[in-house]
Amino acid sequence: MQLDDHYFMRKALVEAEAAFAMDEVPVGAVVVINQQIIARAHNLTERLKDVTAHAEMQAITSAANFLGGKYLKGCTLYVTLEPCVMCMGALYWSQLDRIVFGAFDEKRGYQSKGLQPHPKTLVTGGVMEAETRDLLQAFFQKKR
Amino acid sequence: MQLDDHYFMRKALVEAEAAFAMDEVPVGAVVVINQQIIARAHNLTERLKDVTAHAEMQAITSAANFLGGKYLKGCTLYVTLEPCVMCMGALYWSQLDRIVFGAFDEKRGYQSKGLQPHPKTLVTGGVMEAETRDLLQAFFQKKR
Numbered sequence: 001m002q003l004d005d006h007y008f009m010r011k012a013l014v015e016a017e018a019a020f021a022m023d024e025v026p027v028g029a030v031v032v033i034n035q036q037i038i039a040r041a042h043n044l045t046e047r048l049k050d051v052t053a054h055a056e057m058q059a060i061t062s063a064a065n066f067l068g069g070k071y072l073k074g075c076t077l078y079v080t081l082e083p084c085v086m087c088m089g090a091l092y093w094s095q096l097d098r099i100v101f102g103a104f105d106e107k108r109g110y111q112s113k114g115l116q117p118h119p120k121t122l123v124t125g126g127v128m129e130a131e132t133r134d135l136l137q138a139f140f141q142k143k144r
Numbered sequence: 145m146q147l148d149d150h151y152f153m154r155k156a157l158v159e160a161e162a163a164f165a166m167d168e169v170p171v172g173a174v175v176v177i178n179q180q181i182i183a184r185a186h187n188l189t190e191r192l193k194d195v196t197a198h199a200e201m202q203a204i205t206s207a208a209n210f211l212g213g214k215y216l217k218g219c220t221l222y223v224t225l226e227p228c229v230m231c232m233g234a235l236y237w238s239q240l241d242r243i244v245f246g247a248f249d250e251k252r253g254y255q256s257k258g259l260q261p262h263p264k265t266l267v268t269g270g271v272m273e274a275e276t277r278d279l280l281q282a283f284f285q286k287k288r
Contacts, residue, residue, distance in 0.1 A: 049214045050205050051237035052196075061194050070193045085259065086233025093195035093230065114258055115229065 082109035102132030226253035246276030
């Protein structure tokens with residue numbers, strides 16, 4: 001059976017839900033190669049008191065550890081929210097094949113800053129957009 | 145005695161030289177608060193096989209650990225090369241007071257991508273520009 005973007009985004013959403021349960025901004029990510037998940041991560045900026053601990057950053061490091069090399073060729077990163085400038089910069093360096101994200105981040109997302117992905121990287125946005133956005137909105141409503 | 149930008153950039157350059165000795169792209173960084181160095185780091189992307197292991201990223205994490213909070217208010221980061229998109233994104237999130245860099249990176253630096261620092265962050269570029277650039281050039285000449 002060929003697993004699709006929806007399947008892997010659901011796995012990223014499970015990670016985001018784990019972040020929510022820890023009172024972290026609920027963003028989750030997985031890295032996939034050949035239909036296999038090789039990294040799972042969620043935002044940990046509060047727990048680690050570290051602005052660099054976004055889901056994508058941890059997923060990149062974790063996937064590179066798994067592969068034993070710094071380039072993530074052949075990999076797809078699924079993340080529940082459009083990457084920020086920092087994460088898009090890291091994803092650029094990693095030269096992965098694809099980025100698939102859920103909700104759009106019109107204020108903080110890389111697209112609003114005019115950034116482009118690596119020429120080797122294809123981006124698909126808006127996969128499970130409603131579900132990923134609803135979780136973020138629920139979090140920020142709880143915080144108010 | 146008031147220690148100046150030149151003094152702290154020299155400390156960042158010592159870090160860059162340590163990277164050079166390890167066959168890493170020679171970029172070094174220190175984070176300073178109240179005239180005290182609270183973090184030192186250099187590029188480790190090859191050793192760690194991790195594209196996120198730039199000097200600035202490690203310095204941000206290390207300084208936040210030292211301070212016990214994720215925001216680097218009151219801090220200045222000295223780095224021997226103009227930050228890339230990833231690092232500038234991380235520095236944006238950290239809301240530090242100042243960024244001082246050495247050599248300009250016209251191809252990969254954040255300025256070439258049209259990025260702006262956080263409104264609370266002052267940037268000074270070109271401090272010890274010749275020395276920091278010379279070390280990078282020596283590295284890339286050795287690699288050819």
